[in-house]
Amino acid sequence: MPDTDNRGAGDRFFPSVAHRSQPFLLKGSSALDWGMQSRLAQIFRPSTGRTVMLAIDHGYFQGPTSGLERVDLSIVPLLPWADALMTTRGMVRSTIPPASRTPIVLRASGGPSVLRELSDEQIAVSMDDAARINASAVAVQVFIGGEFETQSVHNMTRLVDQGQRHGIPVLAVTAVGRELTRDARYLRLATRICAELGAHIVKTYHCDQDFDTVTAACPVPLVMAGGKKLPELDALTMAYRAIEEGAAGVDMGRNIFQSHDPAAMIRAVGAVVHEHTKPQAAYDHYVRPSPEHATREDG
Numbered sequence: 001m002p003d004t005d006n007r008g009a010g011d012r013f014f015p016s017v018a019h020r021s022q023p024f025l026l027k028g029s030s031a032l033d034w035g036m037q038s039r040l041a042q043i044f045r046p047s048t049g050r051t052v053m054l055a056i057d058h059g060y061f062q063g064p065t066s067g068l069e070r071v072d073l074s075i076v077p078l079l080p081w082a083d084a085l086m087t088t089r090g091m092v093r094s095t096i097p098p099a100s101r102t103p104i105v106l107r108a109s110g111g112p113s114v115l116r117e118l119s120d121e122q123i124a125v126s127m128d129d130a131a132r133i134n135a136s137a138v139a140v141q142v143f144i145g146g147e148f149e150t151q152s153v154h155n156m157t158r159l160v161d162q163g164q165r166h167g168i169p170v171l172a173v174t175a176v177g178r179e180l181t182r183d184a185r186y187l188r189l190a191t192r193i194c195a196e197l198g199a200h201i202v203k204t205y206h207c208d209q210d211f212d213t214v215t216a217a218c219p220v221p222l223v224m225a226g227g228k229k230l231p232e233l234d235a236l237t238m239a240y241r242a243i244e245e246g247a248a249g250v251d252m253g254r255n256i257f258q259s260h261d262p263a264a265m266i267r268a269v270g271a272v273v274h275e276h277t278k279p280q281a282a283y284d285h286y287v288r289p290s291p292e293h294a295t296r297e298d299g
């Protein structure tokens, strides 16, 4: 018989204290199952509700991108500063140390290379394999307005169905074709469709005007995509604005790993996202090359 049956231990039952249930505070996620919430809490730091996701999945359609030629040398040392790593199962199994504490967001769509029509993607990973890898989420490209729009939406909805069974969230990446304008009107359309059809996280680009309407209209956490390499201060400013305007974090690749100092840059992004450090202060503290470094580079 368990010793706590002894009424003498009654003080430890606190019968007059109501059971404490902690609410799950991530936007739009309070009704999800425990496993799904647990995985989301691995990606979004519970202390801030935000994430700095490092995107290095570029190779799935464009091969060895500049800065990702040797992921073992350039990216693995950055893992301690990333709240999550967005990558492919090939890179996970070949290169990412299983002892890493950084959660994996697994690229789960693919097919065409940069030489073909990019929207013609299919699901590229089974949910069983995502579970085997211990992925904290899977990521799928959604091409609203693209040639294979319906197929890409269908990829996402099938992954959502499978993810619901396994407790694995789906990150929908809104891919914007060259012929489309990245304005708030388009981004509201694309992100809302992804959320309505079940995505648990949505990734999209920042826009100069009315980005706050994009985050407001999206009922689940929205993370800002990085895009092509910008000067570091500009990238930090974009991240700062996105957070101010309601983003739950960033999912940046080239603006981190193509920086002259990727370790400094990811820490600066972390300060902006989690500590609300102003972009100039984050740049000055982490990124600005020391006079000695600048002289060597100039010379």
Ligand code: R5P
Pocket: 055, 056, 057, 058, 059, 086, 173, 175, 225, 226, 227, 228, 251, 252, 253, 254, 255
């Ligand atoms: C595709 O569009 C992918 O998700 C990318 O490979 C990646 O996430 C892009 O990251 P960034 O634009 O910040 O380099």
